[in-house]
Amino acid sequence: MISFELSEQQNQIKEMTHWFAENEIRPMALEADRLGKVPDDWLHQVNQMGIQLNTSSFGGGGKSSGKRKKEREGNRMGVLATEEMAWGDPAVTLSLPGAGLGGPPIESSGTAEQKERFLSIFTTDKPRWGAYALTEPEAGSDASGVRTTARKVDGGYILNGQKIFITNGGRASWLVVFATVDPKLGRAGQRAFVVEKGTPGFSCTKLVKKMGLRANETAELLLEDCYVRTENLLGGEELYETSGSKPSGFQVAMKTFDSTRPIVASMAIGIARAAYEYTLDIVKKEYPKQGNYFHLASEILAEAEQDIQAARLLTWEAAWMADHGIANAKEAAMCKAYAGQIALDVCAKSLELLGPTGLEGHLVEKLYRDVKVFDIFEGTNEVQHLVIARRQYAPYDIRV
C-alpha cells in the first residue's frame, strides 16, 4: 500500500535523533565550526551514550530470513535519522564515532571474521572511527583510475600511494583502502584492504582546510611500503578468485553507493531544512505581514519547502527500494543529485531573506558553507546524472 506515514519504529527513531540533534548537536554547531573540530570531551560523552554514525544500518527489523517475517526498514530508518542529525549540524554528525562510510563495504563484502574484527570495536569505552579511502589526487569521479598499488608478497600485500579528502581519515582506527594489483587490469585489478591505524608505512600527512564542514576532519594519507596482512584483504582472496574476470574490487567500492547515496542525500535535506526552518522562524517574527517583502518571502519559502519535500520523497523511495532489495542505483543517484543541488539553493534563498544580518553569527551562513560538498562527495552531481541517464537509456542499448 502506498503510504508516506512513518511506522511506529520510524517515528521513534526520528524523534529520538531529533531530540539529540536539537539538544546536543545544534548548540555546539557554530562553536565547533569556529574551532575547526568537535571537542574531544563531547565526543567521549556522546560515545558513552552509545550514539554513533553508522551509515549502513540503524537497526530496523530482522532480515527476511528471520523467523517472524518483518519488513526490513533499516535504510528508511537510516535516512530518517541522518536527516535529523544533519539538521542539528552536518559537520558534527559526520564526526560522530562509528564506522562511517567504511561500514558499508565491510558489511557488504567483508568475511564474517572481518566483520567481527572491524565492526565490533565501536564500543562505549572510547570513541573510534572507521573511514573509506578511495579518492586520490588523480582519481576522484573516476574510481577506476586508482593508482595506489598493492604488491603481493608473502602473507600479504605492500601498499604504496596517496589518498586525499578522506573523512575522519586521520583519526580512524581502520580505513577501507582501495588499491590496484595491476593498473593495466583497470577495474579488475582493484582490491579493497582494511588498513589499521599505526600500521608501519601508513601516515596522515595533512588535514585540509575547507570552505565548510570545518569541524569535520578531512585527511590526506600516505602509504609508503605499507604491509597489510592477507587477513585484511576485504572479502579474502576467495572473493576475488570467485568473481573471475569481474572487476570485484571496484564493485566493492561502487556497491556501497546505492545505500550511502540516500544517506548523503538525507543529510543535504537535513541541512536545507535547518536553513529553511531557521529562516522561517525569523521571517515570521520580523517580516511585515503584507506588502512586497511579505510576498517575496512567501514565494521564496514556498519554493524552498516544495524543493525539500521533493528531495525527501526521492530519498525515501531510494531507501524503500534498498529495504526491499530492489535495484535502486538510479533512484539513489536521483535523490543524491537533486538533494545536493536544492540544499545549496535553499541555503542561498534563506540568506537572501536574512539579508546582511545573516552574515553575522547566524547558523545559515555556516550551513551554506557546509552544504556545497554534498553536491560533490559520494559522486558529483554530474556523475549522478550519468548514472541516471545510463539507466534511462539502457533499454535502447545506448551507453551515454
Next chain:
Amino acid sequence: MISFQATDDELAFVAVAKEFAKDRIRVQARESEQVEKVNEDLIEEANELGFLALELPEDWDGLELPLITQTQIMKALSYGDLGIVQGFTGAGDAASLFRLLFEHPGLQQVKDDNLTQGDSTTILVDLSDTEKPLGSTVSVQKDGNSYLVNGKTEPIRLAQYADTCVLFAKDQDGSPVILLLNDDWTVEDGDYRLGLLAAGIGKLTFEDVRVPESSVLATGTKAALIMKKVQTRNYIIHAAKQNGLMEAALDYATEYTAGRKAFGQEIAKFQGVSFKIAKMAIETRIVNHLTWEAALKADEDSAMAHGLALRAIHRAHKGVRFVTDAAVQLLGGHGFIQEFPVEKWMRDAQAQVALYGRERDYLTQRGAEILSGQVEVPVE
C-alpha cells in the same frame, strides 16, 4: 552606432588594472582574508594608480570618469579578488554622492581630509527603504533644524575603518534626508565567517547622535532624487565588480577543466563540464553587457538608467552566485578546499549579494517600474 569597442584610453587603463589585479591583488587574496584586512601598501598602490578615485569629482582630485569606463576598470580589478577590492578603503559607496554634491559646504571637511590625508574612509548607510525587514533599528528624528540618530545598523562594508558616514534615511514623518556623520558611533566586533572578510564589515551603533544643520546634505524631494542617483550608480559599479569575479571564476574553471583528467581524458571533453563552462561564459557576458548598457544610459543622463541599473544588479547577483558555484563544482573536491581560490570566490560572492540587496527585490522593483511606465529621473 552599435559598437562594443572600448576607447584606446579605456583599453590602456583596463590593461593596467588587469595587470595590477593579477600581479598584486590575486596573490594577496588569501592572506588578506586571513588577517581580515587589505595590506596598506596595496591600498596605497591602488590609490597611486588612481583606482580609488575613479568616481570622485575632479574638484576633489578625483578622475570623475564616466561609468562606462569605470565599469571596465572595476571589473578588471575585481578579477584579481573581489574580497580585496571591497576592502579598499576610501570614499567607497559614498563616492557617487561626493560626485553629485561636490560643492556642498557640508562636505568641505570630507573633501579636505580626502585631499590632504587621502586615507580617510566614508561609508554609506542606506536606510531609505523603510519597509526593508530585519537588522536595522536606526531611527532618524527631525528635531528643529537638526536630526537625532539612534540605533544599530545592519552589517555594512568598511564599517571598521570608517571616519565619516553618509546616512540615507527618512525622518519620523517619512521625509527623505541625507546626513553626514563624523565618527559618532561605535562599531561592534562581529563574528563574520562567510566571505569578504577583508572588507571591514561591521555594525554601527548610534546613541543620541545629533546631526547639526550644517551636516544635513539634502532633504525632501531633493534628497530622494540624489539617493536614487547614487543608488543607480552604485548598482552599476557593484554589478561590474561582481562581473569581474565571475570572469575570474570562469577563466580559472576553464583552465582547470582543460588540464584535469578523468576517465582517460580531459574533463573538458565531457559535455557535462563543457556545457557548464559555456553557460558560465554566456552569463558572464550577459552581466557585462547589461552593466554596460546601464552605465551608458547613466552617462547619457537618461531617464532609463535607474531601471537598467536594477536589471544589471539583479542579473549580476544571480550570475555571480551561479558562476562561482559552478566553478567550485567543476573543480570537484578540490573546489571545496582552501588550496584553490574558487571556494573563497563562492563565499565572497554570497557575502557580496547578501550585503548589496535582495535579488528578488530588485526584480520586483524593476517590474513595478515597467508596469507603471514611470519616467525615471536623470542620473547625472
